[in-house]
Amino acid sequence: MAAPSYGLIATFDTVPGIYHAAEQVRDAGYKHWDCITPLPIHGLDKAMGVKRSIVPRISLAGGITGFCTGMSMIWFTDKFDYPLLVGGKPYFSPMFAFPVSYELTILFTAFATIGGMFFLNGLPMHYHPVLKYGQIRRGMDDQLFIVIEARDPRFNLANTKALLEQAGGKDIKELEA
Amino acid sequence: MSTPAASASTPLPVASAPASPANKALVIGIAGLALTALGLVVSPDKHGVALSYLVGITYWTAITIGMLLLVLIHHIVDASWSVVIRRQWEHWLSAFKWLFVLFLPLLAYAWINPGFVWPWMDLGHELHGHGTVGADVLYQKKAGFLNKNMFTGMTLAFFASWVWLSARLRKASFTQDADGDVKWTLMNRKSAAMGLPIAALTLTFAAIFWVKSLEYHWFSTMYGVWFFANCVRGALSISVLIMLWLWARGDFKGGVLTTYHLYSIGQLVFAFTVFWAYVTFSQYFLIWNANVPEETFWYNLREVNHDGSPNQWKYVGMLILFGHFFVPFLYLLSYKHKVVHSKIRPIVCWILAIILVDMCYNILPALKDEHGDSLPFLSINLLWVIASVIGVGGICVWAYLGSFPTSKLIPIRDPRIAESLDSHGL
Numbered sequence: 001m002a003a004p005s006y007g008l009i010a011t012f013d014t015v016p017g018i019y020h021a022a023e024q025v026r027d028a029g030y031k032h033w034d035c036i037t038p039l040p041i042h043g044l045d046k047a048m049g050v051k052r053s054i055v056p057r058i059s060l061a062g063g064i065t066g067f068c069t070g071m072s073m074i075w076f077t078d079k080f081d082y083p084l085l086v087g088g089k090p091y092f093s094p095m096f097a098f099p100v101s102y103e104l105t106i107l108f109t110a111f112a113t114i115g116g117m118f119f120l121n122g123l124p125m126h127y128h129p130v131l132k133y134g135q136i137r138r139g140m141d142d143q144l145f146i147v148i149e150a151r152d153p154r155f156n157l158a159n160t161k162a163l164l165e166q167a168g169g170k171d172i173k174e175l176e177a
Numbered sequence: 178m179s180t181p182a183a184s185a186s187t188p189l190p191v192a193s194a195p196a197s198p199a200n201k202a203l204v205i206g207i208a209g210l211a212l213t214a215l216g217l218v219v220s221p222d223k224h225g226v227a228l229s230y231l232v233g234i235t236y237w238t239a240i241t242i243g244m245l246l247l248v249l250i251h252h253i254v255d256a257s258w259s260v261v262i263r264r265q266w267e268h269w270l271s272a273f274k275w276l277f278v279l280f281l282p283l284l285a286y287a288w289i290n291p292g293f294v295w296p297w298m299d300l301g302h303e304l305h306g307h308g309t310v311g312a313d314v315l316y317q318k319k320a321g322f323l324n325k326n327m328f329t330g331m332t333l334a335f336f337a338s339w340v341w342l343s344a345r346l347r348k349a350s351f352t353q354d355a356d357g358d359v360k361w362t363l364m365n366r367k368s369a370a371m372g373l374p375i376a377a378l379t380l381t382f383a384a385i386f387w388v389k390s391l392e393y394h395w396f397s398t399m400y401g402v403w404f405f406a407n408c409v410r411g412a413l414s415i416s417v418l419i420m421l422w423l424w425a426r427g428d429f430k431g432g433v434l435t436t437y438h439l440y441s442i443g444q445l446v447f448a449f450t451v452f453w454a455y456v457t458f459s460q461y462f463l464i465w466n467a468n469v470p471e472e473t474f475w476y477n478l479r480e481v482n483h484d485g486s487p488n489q490w491k492y493v494g495m496l497i498l499f500g501h502f503f504v505p506f507l508y509l510l511s512y513k514h515k516v517v518h519s520k521i522r523p524i525v526c527w528i529l530a531i532i533l534v535d536m537c538y539n540i541l542p543a544l545k546d547e548h549g550d551s552l553p554f555l556s557i558n559l560l561w562v563i564a565s566v567i568g569v570g571g572i573c574v575w576a577y578l579g580s581f582p583t584s585k586l587i588p589i590r591d592p593r594i595a596e597s598l599d600s601h602g603l
Contacts, residue, residue, distance in 0.1 A: 042601050052512065060510065088468070095465055098458065 006129035006177040007033075007149040008160055010169025015041055018144040021167035022047040025146060028163055032152040036130070036145040055116045062112020063105045070101025132176050147175070199578035206571020210279075212564035225544050225558040227294045228391075231283065232536050233565025235387055236411075237573050238276050239404065239536075242380050243412025244269040245339060246405075248346050249376060252362075252369035258441050260597035261433060261587050265419045265577075266412070267350055268584075270343035272576040277336040279569055284332060287325055296543075297393045298325055305549035315394050315471075323393055328386055335379045342372045350588055357590035380405060388536075391543035395475045399460035406453035411532050413446045414525035421518050428586050436516045437600045443515025446525065450509060454502040478542050482550040489553040493538050500531045537562060 012018040015037075022035055026049040035044060071094065078084060079092035089096065118124075130136050130147055139145050146169060148160055157174070164172050213233070216226040244266045251259050251266075283294055292299025300311030310316050316323070345368050353361035381401025389400050420439065423429040464472040479490040505528055514520045541558060542551035552558070588594060 056510075056512070087466075089466075095462055098462070 004177045005150050005157075006175040007147055007152075007155070008157070008164060009130065009133055009145055009147045009173050009175055010164040010167075011135065011171040012144040012146065012169060015144070017168050018146065019044060019047050021146055021164070021169060024167045025148065025163065028154065030148055030152050030154055032149040032155075034147050036136070036139040036147065038140050038142065038144070053120065055113060055120065058116030058119075059109050059113040062116075063109040065112075066104040066106070066108025067101045069108070070104040071097050074100060129175050129177055133173065135171075150177075199575050199581075202571050202575040202578055204571075206568050206573075206575055209564045209566070209568025209571055211568075213561055213568055216561040216564065220557065220561070222544070222558070224293065225541075225552070225556075226561045227283075227286065228540055228544060229558050229561035230565045231294060231387065232533070232540050232562050233569045234276065234279055234283070235540070236533055236536050236566055237272070237569045238280075238383070239380075239408040239532075240411035240415055241269060241272050241276060241573065242339065242376065242383075243408035243410070244415075245273075245343060245346075245372075246376055246380075246409055247412055247416070249342075249369040249372045252346075252365045253373060255366065255593075257593040257596040258438060258600045260591050260594050261429075261438060262416055262420060262442070263591075264350070264584065264586065264588050265416065265423070267343075267347050268580040269412075269415070269573070269577045270347060271580040272573040273336065273340045273343050275572050275576050276569070277340065279572065280332065280336065284329060287328060291325065295328075295390055297323055297390060298328070305545065319393060323390060331382055331386055335383050338375050338379055342368065342375065346372075350591075351584045353590050354585050354588060359592055362592055377401075377405070380408060388539050391540060392475055392478075394471060396472055397460055397464070397475075399456055399463075402456045403453075403460060406449060406456050407532050407535060410446065410449040410453055410528060413442060413449060414528045414532075417442055417446065417521055417525045421522055423586075424518065432598065433587065435598075435600060438597075439516045439518075439521065440512070441600075443509065443521055446528070447506070447509040447515070450502060450505045450528075454506070457497075457501075478545075478551045479538065483548045488551060489555060490538065490542055490551055493534065493554050497531065497535055497538060500527070501535060533562075533566060 010021075012021060018035060018037065019041065022044060025033055026047065035041075035048060037044070074097040075092045083091050085091070130145075135143070136145070146164065146167075148155060148164070154160075161172055213226065213230055216229070217223055220226050247259075248263060248266045248270070250256075251263055286293045287295070287298055292302050296302045297310050297316060300309065300316075302310045304310060304313060307313070321327075346365055349361040349365045349368070352358075381404070384401050384404035388404070389395065389397070417439070420429065420434060420442070424434055461476065464476060479494055480487065481491070482488050505524055508514055508524050514524065537554065537559075541554065541562075544552040544558070546552060587598075591597075
């Protein structure tokens with residue numbers, strides 16, 4: 001095969017099988033790899049060594065931005081740019097700026113959460129090299145796969161293949177890039 | 178996970194609470210009540226002692242109502258994760274009858290010495306600067322609702338409905354441990370459908386009669402909701418402490434309590450932090466914005482003296498704004514702070530303390546000096562507040578611990594117990 005390889009794919013038949021294999025791949029120190037399963041497997045993220053997502057931090061940043069936007073917008077319009085006396089109230093008070101700031105906090109948090117999630121997971125993704133693999137559709141039905149990418153610094157065709165075999169993977173194939 | 182729940186052949190042992198903590202709680206409770214009673218004898222400001230006791234009893238009744246609401250909400254939404262903790266809520270409900278007993282002195286005072294606790298009960302009570310209660314048009318207009326017969330009848334009805342609902346929910350749940358019949362779950366769901374409106378109305382009117390009526394001139398449509406938010410927040414905080422206690426004792430180890438349970442209840446504590454702030458802010462904001470004297474006076478009492486100088490309640494208000502909302506809100510944003518035992522324990526203790534301050538803020542400024550200014554927050558009355566909170570709290574904990582050994586640790590035959598034990602969520 002002349003084209004550079006995307007990585008290796010191994011097939012598993014059972015949930016415990018892929019779970020324990022994932023632990024072995026994790027312990028071998030691989031970073032660029034994934035499990036393809038037709039059903040959610042509780043605890044698989046832990047077995048894969050996946051850390052908690054950083055989306056909440058992006059949400060927090062969005063929330064803080066929203067709150068500050070609300071407060072400064074009302075301060076700018078009502079006190080700085082065009083001072084207007086309404087109902088004997090001060091030109092600016094956090095009291096009446098609060099409902100707007102609060103709504104903007106929620107809005108910007110929602111935008112940041114959705115946007116951050118799409119940014120991090122790379123969706124929508126119209127093409128992925130594993131789609132070239134003939135058996136991949138069974139990953140939506142009755143089989144489980146582990147894919148280890150060639151760009152992983154620990155990737156070595158022979159050694160990685162041996163690791164997957166030892167972990168119980170069957171039908172180990174090289175994927176076209 | 179081994180599921181002791183699924184099979185009746187391997188039931189969990191009946192939870193055993195050593196008798197000594199219950200007795201200790203009883204002794205502490207009686208000591209606190211005795212100190213409050215002593216305060217009534219020795220203190221020159223007997224009205225202050227009475228209102229301090231009102232703080233204590235309202236605080237713990239609020240938390241117990243919160244427990245009732247949690248059980249009702251659990252059943253009405255057919256929740257699964259909360260099955261493991263529901264039994265502890267049910268145990269806590271046994272405190273209602275004792276809270277009623279502890280409320281009786283206040284009811285007795287309403288008849289023996291009207292006006293001693295709630296000034297409006299004495300029609301001859303002198304209002305600062307404008308005649309007596311009986312001659313006050315705002316009282317006359319509200320007298321159909323605000324009178325001693327209504328107060329007594331309603332208070333009896335509140336406790337009757339809470340005790341009755343609690344007994345119904347507890348009996349069905351405890352009986353299911355023995356026979357495993359799903360009809361008890363269905364019966365509790367019906368109790369919940371009926372009980373939620375009852376609980377919502379009773380807690381609203383209780384807050385109005387017991388607390389809000391101290392300043393009967395006032396208007397606020399948010400008051401019942403404010404009280405509800407504190408009820409549930411307090412109950413959730415106590416639930417977290419109970420979960421951590423049962424974990425430390427070992428009962429909840431070995432696959433009973435998962436991180437997800439703590440995460441779920443932590444999320445609810447967080448949600449009610451925001452809800453409390455939403456309601457409390459709305460009340461303040463609407464009154465601030467409308468600027469009508471019949472409404473603003475309530476906040477003025479809590480901010481300035483008659484000469485315009487700030488009083489202590491202004492800073493208590495600030496403490497509540499930051500301590501009741503901003504601090505717990507920012508702290509509980511973090512996932513770790515909800516699930517690590519040593520991280521969630523301090524914040525729920527803090528929330529329980531600040532709810533008490535909130536109760537003081539709503540009750541104690543009704544004590545006034547000769548100028549009509551509110552008496553300061555930092556005073557000897559705080560001693561009576563603490564004494565009565567410990568006193569009534571001790572009795573509640575004693576009632577909880579007394580109920581604890583009478584049933585299994587978790588509802589082992591609840592249809593959703595296996596699901597609850599297996600909740601991992603994320």
